[in-house]
Amino acid sequence: MNPAPNDAAILALERPHRNLLTYYFLSLLVFPPLVVILGPYSYFRYHTMRYKFTAEGLSMSWGILFRREIIIQYARIQDIHLRSNLVERWLGLARILVQTASGSGAAEMTIEGLREFESVRDFLYHKMRGVKDHPPAATVAAPAAVGTDSGEVAAALREAAAELRALREELARRPRT
Numbered sequence: 001m002n003p004a005p006n007d008a009a010i011l012a013l014e015r016p017h018r019n020l021l022t023y024y025f026l027s028l029l030v031f032p033p034l035v036v037i038l039g040p041y042s043y044f045r046y047h048t049m050r051y052k053f054t055a056e057g058l059s060m061s062w063g064i065l066f067r068r069e070i071i072i073q074y075a076r077i078q079d080i081h082l083r084s085n086l087v088e089r090w091l092g093l094a095r096i097l098v099q100t101a102s103g104s105g106a107a108e109m110t111i112e113g114l115r116e117f118e119s120v121r122d123f124l125y126h127k128m129r130g131v132k133d134h135p136p137a138a139t140v141a142a143p144a145a146v147g148t149d150s151g152e153v154a155a156a157l158r159e160a161a162a163e164l165r166a167l168r169e170e171l172a173r174r175p176r177t
Contacts (some may be wrong), residue, residue, distance in 0.1 A: 014052065
């Protein structure tokens with residue numbers, strides 16, 4: 001995996017590559033009657049599909065009559081997979097499957113139609129790990145806000161441990177019923 005992908009190039013991505021439309025119609029040719037039924041759907045899906053990569057997360061939207069939008073924050077991403085079949089590889093495309101802890105086994109978002117799929121995957125991993133490696137500022141500042149120093153906390157923990165030991169010894173002395 002690359003250490004730091006080119007963030008500016010990834011943030012500038014907004015639309016799928018035109019080879020995605022070719023892929024849609026080639027996949028419909030497997031069963032020709034599907035071209036009439038699913039051809040317009042694929043055409044409009046391609047032309048309305050938009051991606052947006054921001055500092056906080058990514059979003060994907062598509063549709064004319066029934067608009068659908070998925071927004072995922074980098075902190076929610078659990079896993080990222082690349083998937084491509086023979087035709088997609090021939091066209092230089094791959095799908096990026098983004099999984100969250102939503103409870104379903106399927107991917108929450110499938111980013112398709114990108115030729116820069118490896119750099120997008122590396123970018124997402126970098127952002128995902130960057131969010132998890134750095135705790136929020138409120139978590140770090142919480143002990144200082146309470147006004148306790150480490151000596152008081154250590155003394156309180158020692159006292160609690162001594163009480164627990166005394167309780168455990170008392171319970172061990174009692175006869176079992």
